[in-house]
Amino acid sequence: MPSARDIIESILERPSVFKSKEKLYPEHLPSYLPHREEQLKSLAAYFRNILLEPGSIAQRVLLVGGIGTGKTATARRFGSDFRALARQRGINLEYVHVNCHRDRTLYLVVQEIARQLRIPVPPRGLSAQEMYKIIMKQLENRDMYVIVTLDEFDYFIEVAGNDSVYFLVRTYDEYPNLAKRINFIFITRSLTSLGRLDSATESYIVRNVIHFKPYTSSELYDILKYRSQEAFYEGTVDDKVLEYIADLIGVDNGGSGNARLALEVLMLAGTEADKEGAQRVTIDHVRRAFTHANPNLSIMINDVIRHLPLHELLLLLAIVRLLRQKNEAYVRIGEVEEEYRNICEEYKETPRRHTQIYEYVNDLKRRGVIDARLSGKGYRGKSTLVGVSLGPLEALEKFIQEIIEIKKGEPS
Numbered sequence: 001m002p003s004a005r006d007i008i009e010s011i012l013e014r015p016s017v018f019k020s021k022e023k024l025y026p027e028h029l030p031s032y033l034p035h036r037e038e039q040l041k042s043l044a045a046y047f048r049n050i051l052l053e054p055g056s057i058a059q060r061v062l063l064v065g066g067i068g069t070g071k072t073a074t075a076r077r078f079g080s081d082f083r084a085l086a087r088q089r090g091i092n093l094e095y096v097h098v099n100c101h102r103d104r105t106l107y108l109v110v111q112e113i114a115r116q117l118r119i120p121v122p123p124r125g126l127s128a129q130e131m132y133k134i135i136m137k138q139l140e141n142r143d144m145y146v147i148v149t150l151d152e153f154d155y156f157i158e159v160a161g162n163d164s165v166y167f168l169v170r171t172y173d174e175y176p177n178l179a180k181r182i183n184f185i186f187i188t189r190s191l192t193s194l195g196r197l198d199s200a201t202e203s204y205i206v207r208n209v210i211h212f213k214p215y216t217s218s219e220l221y222d223i224l225k226y227r228s229q230e231a232f233y234e235g236t237v238d239d240k241v242l243e244y245i246a247d248l249i250g251v252d253n254g255g256s257g258n259a260r261l262a263l264e265v266l267m268l269a270g271t272e273a274d275k276e277g278a279q280r281v282t283i284d285h286v287r288r289a290f291t292h293a294n295p296n297l298s299i300m301i302n303d304v305i306r307h308l309p310l311h312e313l314l315l316l317l318a319i320v321r322l323l324r325q326k327n328e329a330y331v332r333i334g335e336v337e338e339e340y341r342n343i344c345e346e347y348k349e350t351p352r353r354h355t356q357i358y359e360y361v362n363d364l365k366r367r368g369v370i371d372a373r374l375s376g377k378g379y380r381g382k383s384t385l386v387g388v389s390l391g392p393l394e395a396l397e398k399f400i401q402e403i404i405e406i407k408k409g410e411p412s
């Protein structure tokens with residue numbers, strides 16, 4: 001019997017597709033942000049006055065965009081690089097990033113700003129406003145400027161309320177002669193959450209807005225390509241695999257355009273490959289990863305499959321079998337029809353006609369069981385391609401066969 005030590009060692013020594021998996025963790029800040037160049041340029045343009053005429057204005061910029069569109073990463077990347085560039089120019093600038101999901105009150109936010117700037121404040125007895133004054137004074141003493149990002153700002157608005165927001169954005173109104181040292185970046189998923197503010201306060205926040213759109217498939221492909229080169233050994237992840245993930249999640253293909261989800265699926269697919277001791281990440285590893293990342297989706301689709309009519313099940317079986325055989329993300333509908341006819345023979349069923357098959361394909365697509373699209377690059381001529389995003393396909397094939405057996409046994 002192997003000892004515990006042997007078991008542990010066998011895992012430690014097993015080769016992995018990952019060169020450095022932690023590069024895919026959400027807390028890792030990448031050096032490059034493909035397709036966020038415009039947003040970085042806008043940030044630089046809004047904040048350049050800190051370098052040109054330090055203290056002249058207190059800048060405020062709002063970043064708005066859906067989940068996983070790179071708002072946090074862009075703000076942190078900008079903060080870190082802008083700080084370095086300011087220091088090269090002899091300007092003492094700090095970047096502070098506060099997550100308002102964690103720190104939702106004015107007191108907690110101000111305390112967190114002081115902590116990150118290493119400004120000592122008495123642990124208790126002071127109001128948020130008094131603490132803020134200490135920070136302002138210290139910045140003055142240190143001749144320091146700061147850009148503060150209030151990330152997930154919606155939570156701050158909801159909990160801390162209008163007056164707290166007003167307090168932060170109007171700081172310098174009370175002291176017109178003071179050098180303006182505190183600048184803000186606010187981050188929110190949508191502009192509607194600002195509706196809770198009164199219009200005067202809101203107008204202060206929405207003056208400079210930078211939008212983050214959900215990523216398209218080709219944008220996600222570039223992001224995945226770059227991030228995979230950092231995280232995986234060369235040759236372990238095919239472009240085909242990256243294209244497939246990008247296809248599933250790109251907003252132009254009906255996905256959410258969420259880069260976090262795309263990176264999570266990539267990481268889980270690599271983990272699946274490692275679990276099997278596989279040397280490369282395959283399309284089916286991606287399907288499994290996608291299933292893990294969307295547990296509700298797979299429950300829902302299993303339920304849909306259970307209630308499909310017999311010939312739609314036979315067609316779905318044809319699709320799954322072909323995808324397995326070919327080890328591809330998609331197969332052509334022409335091949336599927338052929339396979340479907342073979343399967344009908346196997347189950348002693350009369351195949352349905354061509355037009356009916358097209359209706360089945362549309363129905364399966366509408367129900368979210370399959371993915372259907374027109375062929376693009378890499379295929380000759382135009383034809384419909386179909387794919388299945390949940391996996392592993394082996395388990396799915398078994399499941400479909402079971403349901404077919406049940407339906408065949410039922411009196412019709």
Ligand SMILES: Nc1ncnc2c1ncn2[C@@H]1O[C@H](COP(=O)(O)OP(=O)(O)OP(=O)(O)O)[C@@H](O)[C@H]1O
Nearest residue numbers: 026033034066067068069070071072073223259260
């Ligand atoms: N353009 C990009 N290039 C490389 N990685 C990216 C890019 N955009 C996003 N990412 C990565 O995707 C993940 C999600 O990005 P981020 O956390 O910035 O999204 P977000 O807009 O703040 O989302 P949320 O609203 O959910 O907080 C992070 O791991 C980030 O590093």
Ligand SMILES: [Mg+2]
Nearest residue numbers: 071072073151
């Ligand atoms: Mg974020």
